[in-house]
Amino acid sequence: MGHPMVHIELYTNDMAASKKFFSALLDWKLTDLQPAPGMNYTGIDAGAPAGGGMMQNPVPNTPGQWTPYADVDDVDAMLKKAEGLGAKIMTPKTEVMGMGWFGIIKDPTGVMFGFWQTKR
Secondary structure, three states, rough: OOOEEEEEEEOOOHHHHHHHHHHHHHHHHHEEEEEOOOOEEEEEEEOOOOOOEEEEEEOOOOOEEEEEEEEEOHHHHHHHHHOOOEEEEEEEEEOOOEEEEEEEEEEOOOOEEEEEEEEE
């Protein structure tokens, strides 16, 4: 079985406009969170198994973008595998509030993609 998509995240250059647009367009329930000191994050509840979020684009002078995340058993192993297939690691394995870990790559075509490992 393949690795299902479990999360999608928007890096936006205009948080207020993105929240207004997507909540009106798709009837998403948005919840403002602060997962770490100084970090503002908006959770997306679309009423489906996959969740999501929005945050201010962390990469200055770049366009906003959506980044999907696949569920994996081992973020480190997937990062290593992706790197071996020509990807660049953008964010190494990073813990999220005791819930699990994520890592982000840029594939050989320049597209961002993430891995999520739930803490069990």
